[in-house]
Amino acid sequence: MDEPEKPKTRQLDARSLRGLAHPLRLELRRALRLHGPATASMLAERLGESSGATSYHLRQLAAHGFVTDAPERGKGRERWWRVVDDGISFDEGLVPDADPATRGALDVLMHEAVANHAREMTTFVATRHDWLPAWSSQSTDLSDYTLRLTPTEAAELIAKMHALIDSYRGREEPDATAVRIHTHAFPISTD
Template sequence: MPEEPNLRKLDARSLRGLAHPLRMELLSALRRHGPATASMLAERLGESSGATSYHLRQLATHGFVEDAPDRGKGRERWWQVVEQGISMTDDLLQSPDPAVRGAADTFLHEVATDHARDVSTFVATRDDWLPKWSNHAMDLSDFTLRLTPERSRELITKMHELLKSYDTFEADKDNPEAERVRVHTHLFPITTDGKEPQ
């Protein structure tokens, strides 16, 4: 796939620095809601400001967040994300170092938890979005296909290209009916017909 702007590629060190449930929640909150202070994030996430402050500093050490220079007054420290996206390569999942593999597992489980939280939040608040976001303007579908790894990679690339084409659709930028939407893509093999993974 081509290089994407504003995308952080994880290495073993940065993965270990990120792979913590609260750090990933903090990073996600800053991405979705913009710059904030440790106290604001603590209130949003139901944590202590001491915990959010510590983990924000750890994220900064690894280059995920930085000071937001145009925000804050006096001793108030505002944080913002450095990149909007994260990419993890297969070599981290297959690392000979058990600490790196453990961090990769934590990272993937937290991503899955975050996705499940997004869907559950929407289902719990769906009445707030009706009637505009009915009539197939939202979707909770799943499909089972039979694909080779190569065809799976091709499908993922095409889905990502299609999604990016919608993100740059200028007509929606200033449309008062346009809302930020979350799109999750999950593609993974499953065992079927009693067959074991090869």
């Protein structure tokens, strides 16, 4: 069996982080990742925004290399967009960055990710009966665990979880559907 192709992850630096960290830009990128290439008008309708706003923010995303034209889809003056990468990560040097604009952009990125995860989980819970019986409690999961780990052990666990998830990429079973996997690993105070 062929090994699954590694996802193409974009490493954010301070400049690209500031170019991405806007709620609508993050939502546009997310929509293109989930639904594939689209026009500004299509995205405006899907997201409840004006096509002027989506067009402007798509051009900003393109200027920072997050999206690009999908000319094979367009006809005439119609401009189609597609996302460039499979995911993003950020340089650890951005966490303690002294620049308030960089810190603020990282906060926006992280808060939007958490809010999106909550929306996706809430939507699933509200519609779970539509997925039965195939998608029962055996094939869905809303678990949480508390482990006592060192930072090194946490990094090792995260790497193993990502490797396991990557091993499922590229499968094309006839009855398969898109499944969102959220992982969260963070320290908590137990005082």
